[in-house]
Amino acid sequence: MNIRIQIIIGIAVILALCVIINMIRNKRLELRYALAWLIVGGGIFILDCFPQLITWMARKLGIASPINMLFFLGFCFSLMIIFVLTVAVSRASIRIKELAQELALYEKGKK
16 A cells, blocks of 8 residues: 555544544543444554555455455444444433333323
């Protein structure tokens, strides 16, 4: 990979990580949801600094091409994000149902 592209990707990743950290500090993003993005950002930065690492990983896992390894990692990351968000939506749905039931009982007791 061209060193110029590596530098641009590295700077972009560092800026993205700074934005995520700033959003966590300003309480616009919860840490539990941001952890996945921080881990992926760190992973991308490591792979950017050491591009031969993805080739080594692909060989060890028996994947024919390093680009296929990247697609596989992206697919796994997408599944992880979908799972985390599904759990969050399920928890919120349960909590909303409980709050609606409590509100109904409260309103009934007031009358």
